[in-house]
Amino acid sequence: MRKLLLFCLGTLLSLGALAQCIEQPASWSYSVKAVETNIFEIRFQASLREPWHMYDLGPYQNGPQPTRFTFDLPEGVYLEKAMHMESPPAKAYDPLFGMEIGSFGGNGVFIQKIRLEVPVALIRAVVEWQVCDGSSCLPPETEEFEIKLGEGSLVAGDAVDAGVAGVAGEFSADTAAGTAVDTEADVARRPSPSLWGIILQAIAFGLVALFTPCVFPMVPMTVSFFLRGSEDKRKSRLHAALYGVFIVLLYTVPIAVIIGITYFSGGASVTANIFNWLATHWIPNIIFFLLFLVFAASFFGAFELVLPSKWTTKTDSKADKGGVLGIFFLALTLVLVSFSCTGPIVGAVLIKSTQGAVWEPILTMFAFSAAFALPFTILAFVPSLLQRLPKSGGWLNSVKVILGFIILALSLKFLSTADQVYQWGLLGRDIYLALWIVIFSMLGFYLLGKIRFRYDTPSDHVGVFRFSLAIAIFSFVVYLIPGMWGAPLKALSGYLPPLDTQEFVMDRATQAPAPVEQVQPADRKYSDIFHLPYGLDGFFDYEQAMAYANKVNKPVFLDFTGLGCVNCKEMEARVWSDPRVQAMLREQFVILALHSDAKNQADQEDWVIDQRGKELRTLGRINSWFVRNRYQINAQPTYIILDRDGNPLLPPRNYNLDIEEYIRFLQQGLEAYHK
Numbered sequence: 001m002r003k004l005l006l007f008c009l010g011t012l013l014s015l016g017a018l019a020q021c022i023e024q025p026a027s028w029s030y031s032v033k034a035v036e037t038n039i040f041e042i043r044f045q046a047s048l049r050e051p052w053h054m055y056d057l058g059p060y061q062n063g064p065q066p067t068r069f070t071f072d073l074p075e076g077v078y079l080e081k082a083m084h085m086e087s088p089p090a091k092a093y094d095p096l097f098g099m100e101i102g103s104f105g106g107n108g109v110f111i112q113k114i115r116l117e118v119p120v121a122l123i124r125a126v127v128e129w130q131v132c133d134g135s136s137c138l139p140p141e142t143e144e145f146e147i148k149l150g151e152g153s154l155v156a157g158d159a160v161d162a163g164v165a166g167v168a169g170e171f172s173a174d175t176a177a178g179t180a181v182d183t184e185a186d187v188a189r190r191p192s193p194s195l196w197g198i199i200l201q202a203i204a205f206g207l208v209a210l211f212t213p214c215v216f217p218m219v220p221m222t223v224s225f226f227l228r229g230s231e232d233k234r235k236s237r238l239h240a241a242l243y244g245v246f247i248v249l250l251y252t253v254p255i256a257v258i259i260g261i262t263y264f265s266g267g268a269s270v271t272a273n274i275f276n277w278l279a280t281h282w283i284p285n286i287i288f289f290l291l292f293l294v295f296a297a298s299f300f301g302a303f304e305l306v307l308p309s310k311w312t313t314k315t316d317s318k319a320d321k322g323g324v325l326g327i328f329f330l331a332l333t334l335v336l337v338s339f340s341c342t343g344p345i346v347g348a349v350l351i352k353s354t355q356g357a358v359w360e361p362i363l364t365m366f367a368f369s370a371a372f373a374l375p376f377t378i379l380a381f382v383p384s385l386l387q388r389l390p391k392s393g394g395w396l397n398s399v400k401v402i403l404g405f406i407i408l409a410l411s412l413k414f415l416s417t418a419d420q421v422y423q424w425g426l427l428g429r430d431i432y433l434a435l436w437i438v439i440f441s442m443l444g445f446y447l448l449g450k451i452r453f454r455y456d457t458p459s460d461h462v463g464v465f466r467f468s469l470a471i472a473i474f475s476f477v478v479y480l481i482p483g484m485w486g487a488p489l490k491a492l493s494g495y496l497p498p499l500d501t502q503e504f505v506m507d508r509a510t511q512a513p514a515p516v517e518q519v520q521p522a523d524r525k526y527s528d529i530f531h532l533p534y535g536l537d538g539f540f541d542y543e544q545a546m547a548y549a550n551k552v553n554k555p556v557f558l559d560f561t562g563l564g565c566v567n568c569k570e571m572e573a574r575v576w577s578d579p580r581v582q583a584m585l586r587e588q589f590v591i592l593a594l595h596s597d598a599k600n601q602a603d604q605e606d607w608v609i610d611q612r613g614k615e616l617r618t619l620g621r622i623n624s625w626f627v628r629n630r631y632q633i634n635a636q637p638t639y640i641i642l643d644r645d646g647n648p649l650l651p652p653r654n655y656n657l658d659i660e661e662y663i664r665f666l667q668q669g670l671e672a673y674h675k
Contacts, residue, residue: 025052025131028143044110052131056102065130065140076118083112123147202364206371211399239327240380244373246331251369256362282418292411299404301454397455405443416497428501433483444473488577498569499533529600533572534582538591545592555673556642557589560627562596567655568637578659584666594623596636641669
C-alpha cells in the first residue's frame with residue numbers, strides 16, 4: 001500500500017516538474033578543427049531544453065526568426081561557403097505563417113568554414129536565435145563567441161580546444177549582409193505571468209467546483225465512507241489520501257497521455273505546431289467560443305451535460321469491493337457523477353491552457369484536480385470540520401449560475417482573437433466592452449435576486465455575502481464604463497481588443513497632434529490603412545519617413561509592430577499612454593510604424609524580390625523582409641531610434657512595461673542624435 005501511494009505521489013510530482021527550467025532554454029558551445037591547410041571548420045552546437053525548439057537558418061519572409069550568425073572577420077579572413085546545419089531538420093507546413101518551416105529540439109549543430117590568408121589567433125562571432133515552446137515565443141536573443149584559432153596556421157587534422165559561449169566586449173561586425181546591430185543591451189525578456197494566472201484560475205475553479213450541486217452533497221457521504229466502521233484511523237486516512245491522489249490522476253493522466261502521444265509520434269515541432277494552430281487560427285478559436293457558450297447555457301439551466309448512467313452504475317458497483325481497487329473506482333464514480341457540473345469547468349480550464357505552451361494543459365489540470373481533491377482528504381483527516389460545512393440548498397445552483405456568467409464573458413476573448421488576426425472588424429473594443437458591461441451587470445442583478453433561473457430557489461431577502469459580491473461586481477462594471485469613451489483600462493489590456501478598434505473616443509481632440517513648425521505631408525503612403533494610437537501622426541513607408549526626418553532634423557523612431565501582436569498592443573496601452581511618452585514621440589521624433597503581419601497589397605513600386613527570387617507584394621512581407629535584412633530583427637514589438645542615414649543610434653528595445661526605462665531610452669536616443 002505504501003509503495004503504491006509513494007508511486008502515485010511520485011507520478012504527480014514528475015508531472016509538475018514539466019513546468020520547470022524555462023528561464024534558460026538554450027545554451028551554446030563551439031569547437032574548431034583545421035580540415036585543410038589554413039581552412040578551419042567551426043561547429044556551433046545549440047542545446048535546448050524540452051519543450052523548446054529553435055528554427056533553422058531560414059531565411060523566412062514574413063515568418064519566424066531564423067537562427068542567424070554574424071562574424072567579425074579581421075583582414076585576410078574569409079568565410080568559405082555558406083553556413084549549414086549538420087542534420088537539417090525536416091520542414092513542416094506552419095499554418096500560422098503559411099509556409100514550410102524547419103525547426104529542431106534537443107541539439108542542433110551549425111557548421112561554418114573559414115579560410116585564413118594571414119595568421120590570426122582569434123575571431124569573434126555573434127549568433128541571434130529565437131526559441132518557442134508551442135504558441136508562445138521568447139524574444140530573440142544573442143550570444144557572443146570569442147573563437148580561438150591558435151597562433152598562426154594549422155594543418156589538416158589539428159584541433160583547437162572547444163569552448164562555450166561567453167560575453168565578449170562590444171564590437172561591430174560589417175559583413176556582406178549589412179551592419180550587425182548589437183542587440184544584447186536592453187533586450188527585455190518577457191516573463192510568463194499568464195501561466196501563473198492560468199494556474200491560479202485553475203485552482204480557483206477547482207475550489208469553486210466543490211460547491212456545485214453535483215459535488216457538494218457528496219462530500220460528507222464520501223468522507224464518511226472512509227470513517228465508518230474503521231477502528232484503524234491510520235489506515236482510513238491513508239485510504240482517504242489515496243482517494244485524493246486517484247482523483248488527481250484521473251483528471252491529469254488522460255491529458256498527459258494525449259499530449260505524450262502527439263509528442264512521441266510527431267516530435268516536439270509537431271506538438272508545438274498543433275498548439276500554435278489552436279492558439280491562433282480562426283477555426284479553433286471559433287470552436288472554443290461556441291463551446292464556452294454551450295458551457296454557459298448548461299450552467300444557466302438550459303440543459304445538463306451528463307454521461308450515460310450505466311457508466312456511473314458500473315463504477316459504483318465496483319467501488320463496493322473495497323481495497324485499493326475499490327478506492328480507485330470510488331474516485332472514478334465521483335469524477336463521472338460530477339461531470340454535469342465539473343465538465344464545463346474542466347473544458348474551460350483546458351481551452352484556456354491550450355493558448356500557451358505544450359505542457360500547460362497538464363500543469364493546469366494538475367492544479368485544478370489537486371484543489372478539487374484536497375478538501376476530501378483534509379476532511380477525512382479532520383472529520384470534525386464536517387460539522388462546520390454549510391448545508392446543501394439553493395445556494396449551490398447560484399454557484400453554477402455565477403460560473404455561467406464568468407464563462408460567457410471569457411468566451412468573447414476567443415472571438416476577439418480570431419477577429420484581430422484576420423481583421424474581420426466584427427468585435428471592436430467598444431462592442432466588446434458593451435457586452436462585458438451587460439454580462440456583469442446582469443450578474444450583479446442576479447446576485448441581488450432581480451433575475452432568476454430555472455433551478456433557483458425563491459428568496460425574500462439577500463444575504464450579506466451575495467450583497468457584498470454584488471457591490472464588487474457593480475464596481476467592476478463602473479470601472480469598465482469609461483472604456484466606452486476611450487479610457488485605456490490598463491488592468492485589462494491583455495483581455496480587451498486594441499484601442500484603435502474603438503469607434504468613438506471622447507478625448508480624441510485632446511490627443512490630436514500639437515501644432516509643429518512643419519506639418520507632416522497629407523499624402524503619406526498607407527495612412528488610409530494604418531493608424532497610430534493617441535492621435536499620434538507618423539509614417540508607414542521607410543523612404544518617406546527618412547526624407548521627412550532629414551527635412552525637419554529629427555531622429556526616426558522605428559516601431560516594428562503587428563496588427564495581431566498582443567505585446568505591441570499592451571505596450572501602447574500601458575507605456576505609450578503616458579503623457580510624457582506621447583509628448584516626446586509627437587514633438588521630438590518622426591514615427592515610422594512598420595507592420596509585420598499586414599495582408600494589404602503594397603503599391604507596385606514598393607514590391608521587392610527576396611534572396612530566393614520570390615516577389616513580395618504584401619506590406620507585411622515587405623516590412624518583415626526589410627527590417628530583418630536591414631536591422632537583423634524579426635520580433636515584435638521592437639523599437640529602434642535611427643539617425644539621418646537610417647542607422648541605429650542605440651541597441652533596439654523590445655517588450656518592457658517600465659515607463660521610466662522607456663523614457664530614458666527615448667532621451668538617450670535624442671542625446672545620441674544631437675551629438
